[in-house]
Amino acid sequence: MPDARNASTAGAFERDESYVNDRIVADAPAGAPTGDRVGAMRWPVEPGRYRLVAARACPWAxxxxxxxxxxxxxxxxxxxxxxxxxxxxxxxxxxxxxxxxPVLGIHLLREAYDARIPDYPKGVTVPAIVDVPTGQLVTNDFPQITLDLSTEWREHHREGAPDLWPEALRDEMEPIMRRIYTEVNNGVYRCGFAADQQSYDAAYERLWAALDWLEDYLADRRYLVGDHITEADVRLFTTLVRFDAVYHGHFKCNRQKLSEMPVLHAYLRDLFQTPGFGDTTDFPQIKEHYYVVHTDINPTKVVPLGPDLAGLLEPSGRESLGGSPWGAGTAPGPVPKAERVPATNTPLGERA
Structure with missing residues (x-):
């Protein structure tokens, strides 16, 4: 998770957006990484070479x-x-x-960071891609990681994989994704880590302006851009699915629960019930992270038992808006056994 503890002296939360911004690209020569630009390297696409390190709790990962x-x-x-x-x-x-x-042989993710940059001076964050042969961090540039999975790794996609970053829609997607990032993904953190009342009030109003915009925007379209799932929907989902469980109470984003917003909650239900979304969501881990780690907000470390999230399994009715999750493609197969979220940790139950 990118460092969530950068606040200005005025009390407003500011996120550190500097990362190890190497990229894994299809046209890099095999073997060792090569220089690309100052402070960045180009690593070759090689199946089996890299490990994605993630936390189920973290929306960015x-x-x-x-x-x-x-x-x-x-x-x-x-x-x-x-x-x-x-x-x-x-x-x-x-x-x-x-x-x-079991693959990297390390106890702490910091070991991979330090193997790349000794005494790494910044926060150790997830997601991180690690080069297995050397044990070195390749990149923790989370916005670029997923875009590169869609484009640079295309040769290795499954048959029927959706195009999550369609070239014809990028000009439309980019401003929407930027707005979602600044106003919603980061907006909940701006509320949660505000250090004074004025900063919190401003963050709260800014967040809810964006959520009200999305409630209207999604009223007559099934997905954010185009007629199937794209990267934009993935980026919005990871915040929305944590909203009622964590952000509403813990981060004081409490004008309403998302379950009280008919359009946004139906959109969330639609995605949650789509393979790849709900079956990768672990609510106990999500709640444990926020309520235990953020001791300045929750010093007792008590994790709430609620809310009841069974409503995520109710029909969304969004099919009537047209479109389909995969476009011309197909759904992914079952989650690999070793990667399944425990049935008790998701409302999907045994279906996960």
């Missing part, structure tokens, strides 16, 4: 997990999952036997 599944890259890029909680230094592989990632 959740994007990568969803896109990898939608595109059928499970056998091409392996997945390492860290614990929903972390210490001051790093995310930990506490979910694995002996607390050690």
């Amino acid at each position: 959740h994007r990568g997990v969803i896109v990898r599944r939608l595109l059928g890259l499970e056998d091409v890029i392996s997945l390492g999952l860290v614990s929903p909680t972390h210490g001051e230094e790093s995310w930990r592989f506490d979910l694995d036997p002996d607390g050690r990632d």
Whole structure:
């Protein structure tokens, strides 16, 4: 998760948006990475070489997990999952036997960061792509990671994979995705980490202006852009699915629950019931992360038992708006057994 603790002296939350911005690209020569521009390298696309390290709790990492599944890259890029909680230094592989990632052989994600940049000076974040042979971080540039999975890894997509970053729609998608990022994805954090009343009030009004816009915008279209799922929908989903469980109460985004907004909640239900979305969502891990790690907001570390999220399984009725999730493609197959969210951790139950 990108560093969520950068606040200005005025009390307004500001996110650090500088990352290790190397890229894995199809036209890079095989072998060692090559120079691209100052501070960045080009790594070659090689099936089996890289490991995506993610936290199910983290909305930014959740994007990568969803896109990898939608595109059928499970056998091409392996997945390492860290614990929903972390210490001051790093995310930990506490979910694995002996607390050690079975592929990378490390206890802390920081070890991969330090292998690339000794004494890495910034926050250790997920998602991160790690080069398995060297154990080095390749990139933690989360907005670019998913776009590259869609474009640079195209040769290795499953048959019937959706085009999540269609070239013909990019000019329309880019401003919408930017607005979703600044006003919604980051907007909930701006509310949650505001350090004074004035900053919180401004953040709250800004967030709800964006959510009201989306309620109107999605009233007559099934997806954000075009007639099938795109990267834009993935980016919005990971915030919306956490809204009632965490952001409404924990981050004080409490004008309404999302379940009280008929259009946005129907849109969320539609996506949640689509393979790749709900079946990668782990609500206990999500709640544990926010309520346990953010001790300045919740010093008791008590994790709430609610809310009841069974409503996510109610019919959405969005099919009447036209379009289909996959366009000309097909749904992904079942979640690999080793990557399934426990049935008790999602309203999807055994269907996950």
